Amino acid sequence: MGPSEEEKERDVILISDDEDDSTHGNSVLIVDPLVKTALEEKKCEEIVDEECELVVTFCKQANVMPHARYDCTSHSFERMECETCSPLGKNADFCSQCYCYICDKLASECQNWTTSSLCHCNAHNKSKFWKERRDFALAGVLVMFNLELTDIDADLRHGGNLLISFIQELSVEYNKYLIGVRIAPTEQECFCVSKLPPGQCGVCRSRSTEIVYKYSGVYALVTRFLNQAERESPKAAAVMLLGAAREITLHKDPAISWQNLGHTASLKLAVPCLLQRITTRLQKMLVLCDFPKSLYEKFVNFFQSISLPCHCFAFSNSLNVVPWDHVLLTTVLKGQNTTGQRTQKGRKTFLWEVLPVIEARVEKLVENKNYKEVVRYLRAVKCSDTKGLACCTACRLTPLQFEVYLKIFRTGSVPAGKDIQDPGPWVTVGSPMKDGVLIKQAFKLLYSNLSLYRNPKCWGSFIMIMGSSCFLERNGRLRPLTVKEPPVTFQQGVLVASDGLFQELKAKLNVSFPPGIFSQLHQEACLILAVQAVQQMVICELPYLTSFLEIFLAFGNNFWALRLLLNHLSYDKHILHGVVDLILRDLNRQKATMLKLWQNLGPQYVGEFVCLFLTCRNRILQSIGVLALDIITENLHVCPWAKHLYNFFHNARLMQLPLGATTHHEVSKFMDVLEKL
Template structure:
């Protein structure tokens, strides 16, 4: 481009004055650019001053994992034999992917068999090892939180649980040592003690017989341990809800396996204390799950942890947290006034009833009151069912929960027999609240452990066929109850009884033996009913089934279910119970039960393997 550019200036000004006269009165003027070398030089100097580099510094390298460093890194899924290629090298900002600290501070950086220098995030092995390291004690307790979820609340819970685990272990170890009962000794017949007074008789003096007669009687007091656990409960309640619920469930994992090496009385005392502590801890957990909006993934992780807890066999707590979320379809419909019955029958689903534990109801009431949602509270209280409603309780236990399960599948044999007692006797445990001295709140103990039962007001006992249908559905979905021999004996006793006393004792009734034709037809019908229950999880019993001999038909249906139990697996555990009642049944009202059992094994189609069923010879002589 040329440097001399001509410029044409057009002017239509009337008062150009001296300008136009100076330029020969021209209205058009051609101007050539005149370059001032001094100005150009000065301008360049100013630009040079603006762009002058006064200081230089290399880029700051931020902390990074070894596999993200500019130094070469060799990846492998799981190689701990030694450093791979140049993996042992690191810069000043490289940190250990496992220890989460500078590589120079990692003591296991190049140790053969561990080799943290080979760790990277693309390996399943190394990522699992990092999660274990970051979660710390929570990982040892089998919590399944992701390492990215480890916030300040979970860190505080992890620290508290680790401290509590150490102190609890010391208290429990002291408890296991026991203490000697004072002034307890046995009379010694040995020669060296025959002429010694009673004061010195308690001492061990050289004779071999002394060891047998002079021994220590140890007693065990669980009070100190239980007080320490209660102190931790009170400390957990002071934390944030997220940290509190993790601390409570983690503490249960730490003390749930406590036992005693002492006598039966001490064992029973520990068992009762354990049940009380479990109920107190879970009451607080349920309250937190209702009162605070935890994320769905967090609740799912808590549910997974709770289901893995090794709860004792006599524990009556549900095996699921079983708290409906606020966005549950039935619960939300009730709150909005779209459902005024509290019941719902979906397509292809079981009948669902809004029934919740009293602790959960109380927590929901407090939550709705705090939110000033009194209209929703009124709708909820009108339809929710809890106690004194056996029909609602049965429907609720058999209603499917998320995950295609129902509460009945989590019942223990003791709980199942307690519910049979409730349904047949018309009595329920008397729930007495206890005062928590720590915070002044009322605590509701496990009702099924109550020794006092009272009549259910405004409710009649179930018909025996309804009780049997409930029992068969529970046996179909609950493998533990299905395999328990005492449950079958109690069920047969209930079905063959005229009524059940308030103490839960079935009073037997004498039933006449039906004709053989009726027995054959009814047995085939019972087999069809049980087959439908097994395949569809539904049970339908027509009125024709109970015509003629209704009591005998129910008993035959229960006996047929017992036969399926026998053929399902080895029946040695249950046969011992049945054989113990053999003489009693032959002399009392239970003769019909024994006869129905014999009827199935008399047929030629029933062939039992002698190796699998060693008691087949006993069945052959059943009717002798």
């Protein structure tokens, strides 16, 4: 049956999906029915175009199909690369079937069709600018992962949607963090030398009215988001984790000085903690999840493109995970390489992997029942985290056990009982360990156990043992030594000779002390090395320290070594303030303990201890001595020895020293109290 008369009056419409320049950018080609053609003259004949092999058998009125605005035949279109201020020419006009190139909606439904700074009516497919806008509109937040539209599936899009919502919530919470919280002056106790009632000291008031920035709210929000990500599909989870990593690394700490608020409230502690969780999860996913190679590479490249702040530099290469098809890994799994190393172009390379990656590979191999490959892999792979790969005794030591082991090394004696922690007599079983060997063994234990390294009790034990005799008393207790202060040239010589030594020990290198460092004044050299080690620890671990007073007390009567430590800590203002705040807090919390200790040690020790701080040039250190005087004054009824401090301070000519007006007043007031006893 031939076409009806109505059908004969319609156009022929040819649809093309080729957007090359050869089509002039048109998505449709229309044959106009108003132009008289040979088909209308000779309806029974066929028209054949031999060049394009197009055969037209009949014509009919065309239905106008949906098309991009730039392809509309009813309204002319002007092209520019990136005009967004206002519509060009008649670009704002559209027919009923014109679609927005950016929104992929009818032009009549586009909310940004003529909006200034957006102007979707000017969009077309020959502009790089508009193509990027279209990709972002279609891919959403996933565009930052450099994903092609063909890469995006339902899982990735779901993860992107969750990430967008998270970024919006995070922005609100982060802005709250930047505002900070003011603490009322009455909430802070006065720790200054003046010891005024709360709210009346100008120094403490200026401190306490500083804005405190607590990151806890942001930390909690990010943690909830990470928990949610771990319940999603691998692709969605990867997008969420990577997006979260990018957002938190952009956060800045507005505080002018260090605020010791804890690992969740301090940004510079919380962000690395969150980033550690994110990278560990991603490392395992890159091993366990069968991501397409292109997607795998784009995830890794995205993480490497993140600009990490200085407190997160340790994560720079976290996602450089060796893929399963890597040559070295493949040869190890097949048993062709048993050492995990190979030489390429004269350079040796090793199969090094972090512990989470090793655990994930073993999990994957066991799941596939490749048990031989598990054995080959574990024999060849190397890992810096020896604690996790093969936990040693040092990893499980408690602070008390650490002290007992050092005591054994120092004296060559052991407890007589079965349990090394039982109180009781000790018996000699060998020779004391040499000082250099003892120090290296102590730091091997400290560097193998982070909880020991950050524990002030362990540092107090180390200092106390290095300042004690290698011969025990009859009751099995250590015998503290009072070591005379060595010449300044000797102190400087030991510090210079041992420079970088502890960093090498931390890197688990086989180091040796410079020759002659323990040949003379070896006890003094041990204390100087202890001072240097404590200083380096404080610089790195101050935010994690819970107390500091016991480190000071561990020096005993060797006040010259304590003064050397104070001088070293004074080089950094923020470190010194942090240490002093810890000591003041310790003294206020442990008044009864300090009074009992001073009762046992006597007025000579108390006088030298207090004078050490009162005579410091740094005013903030003087506040420690003033607080000690206040504690004694408030508890004179249990300090019968306090009256002897009057003669001690008088003989030391303390009142004649340039202590500063406030400190001088406090000492004078204390002397007046003692004089009346």
